[in-house]
Amino acid sequence: MIPEAPPVLNGDRVYRIHWVLGTDRLRAVCHCSAEREFEDPVELWEWLLGHPAGHVPAPAPVPPRELAAV
């Protein structure tokens, strides 16, 4: 699980980039909810700004009932 700082900006088109704790990776989250990890911030921005190319929305969270079954 990647710890995530609470969001501050609340616009409809906010890009978020989390430095993944304990690693050298950056996790980019697009306003469309697509996300991907990078090691290079330049490549990261190219991907974010390329929206919607290659942006697949993140899967919906697993419901708690299914979690309990695992």
Add this chain to the structure above:
Amino acid sequence: MSAIPRNQWYVAAYGREISHELFSRTLCDEPILFWRTEAGSVTATSDRCVHRRFPLSQAPSRLVGDQVVCGYHGFTYGADGKCVAVPGQTRVPRTARLTSYPVVEQDSFVWVWIGDPALADASRIPRVPYLDAAGWTTVSGREPLAARFSLLVDNLLDLSHETYLHGGYIGTPEVANTPITTEVDDEAGVIYVSRHMDDAECPPFYSRSTGLEGRIARWQDIEYTPPCLYKLHSRIAPVGSVPNPDGTDPDAFHVEVVYAITPETENSTHDFWAVARDFALEDAEVSAFLAENNRTVVLQDVEALDVLEKIIATEPEGYQELSINIDTGGLAARRMLARMAGARDEATTR
């Protein structure tokens, strides 16, 4: 192509700098004349007489009541920039008018709109009420920077440099070693960079001013609204202390560090800095300490960036910089500034 975004508000001065005297400052390559009218409002016009360009801020040019008289041939202008008298003739040419700039005095700053006056919307000026509000004490200053403004933006968007350039003042090892979260809202024009250090060494800048010793929680939240205004919300608290759910934060010390980054020319910048605090409000010693230390820190940046400017100005085109994780916010700022500067070219070539 100019790197300076037009059609933007920029800080021109502190309100305290402008009195009923002629005052000149170059902003975004434009020499601008400021003075306060007898009624107390600030005027901003071109600092060049329309006749033969003599600077209206230059003696023997002078202010007579609410009119400026050019020291070369006596062209006389009102507060709105309109020429009201020329020498030796009664007819004043209709086009004899100084370019006039929209001005707003707010939060201790004098803001000027650089661009098409018809587009100036004062509600777009970012606010920093604590610089001029009850419950806060502020120290502030301005340093000349012989470097392009984007170098200062780069510098301020990545505070990991504090550990190295400002060790012994505001830098401690944790600043460079704590991961950050970056948020970018393109539509609102805001870049937000958070670095929350929950157990960090207290640098002298804060131990001497707050009295906290040993380990602290140190939060740095940068809020940059390009091109001009940069805010660093700094929270210093005992380790383990967090704000209450209702937003109150009684155990913490709050320091609001503000920079106004105003291009003077393509290669020089006005570096306005202010430090506001919500503690030790009446303590002159704390004020003197914060003022002296922040100025020292600013001058450390100025020295480094002046060197960088000389290198960049003389190197061949095409130097390939390397960016790493700490540069995420700075890269976002560069992109937003480039878009703002480019928008100007689009508008003028249409």
